[in-house]
Amino acid sequence: MGGLAKIRRHHVVSLVVAIGLCITAVECTKHVSIKNSLGSGKNMSLHCQSKDNDLGQQNIENGNEFGWDFSDNVFGSTLFFCDLGWQNVEHYHFDAYSFGRDRVRCDGAGCSWLVSAEGIYGFNGQTGFWEFMFQWPN
Numbered sequence: 803m804g805g806l807a808k809i810r811r812h813h814v815v816s817l818v819v820a821i822g823l824c825i826t827a828v829e830c831t832k833h834v835s836i837k838n839s840l841g842s843g844k845n846m847s848l849h850c851q852s853k854d855n856d857l858g859q860q861n862i863e864n865g866n867e868f869g870w871d872f873s874d875n876v877f878g879s880t881l882f883f884c885d886l887g888w889q890n891v892e893h894y895h896f897d898a899y900s901f902g903r904d905r906v907r908c909d910g911a912g913c914s915w916l917v918s919a920e921g922i923y924g925f926n927g928q929t930g931f932w933e934f935m936f937q938w939p940n
């Protein structure tokens with residue numbers, strides 16, 4: 803009896819590890835942050851959401867950031883997308899977290915973004931470098 807229970811538990815753990823899901827609550831919690839680095843006096847409007855959560859319309863002043871915590875769903879389809887606007891760009895749509903793109907790139911911790919006058923930088927948790935990810939449309 804004890805042996806069977808042990809085998810079952812071992813198999814469940816192997817399966818969870820094999821498909822790359824987190825096991826403890828700490829590992830499961832991720833954080834996305836989006837920081838306004840547009841320059842003095844420049845506000846940014848931001849509206850982020852997923853299929854299930856609307857994080858609301860935000861006005862973020864230069865130097866401030868907006869962030870939230872979440873956990874990946876078990877289907878591996880977690881997606882948060884945002885609509886952003888500022889003085890020079892009326893409307894820009896981008897994915898702030900997409901499981902397929904970011905699970906490894908953001909090193910399992912979530913994703914950090916820096917919104918600048920040139921475009922949007924994303925932090926690569928694998929390399930430890932900020933990468934230029936999105937250029938504003940002309």
Ligand SMILES: *[C@@H]1O[C@H](CO)[C@@H](O)[C@H](O)[C@H]1NC(C)=O
Pocket residue numbers: 843844845861863
């Ligand atoms: C930026 O946002 C702040 C806070 O809502 C507001 O007081 C300020 O007038 C805004 N600045 C501009 C340039 O819109």
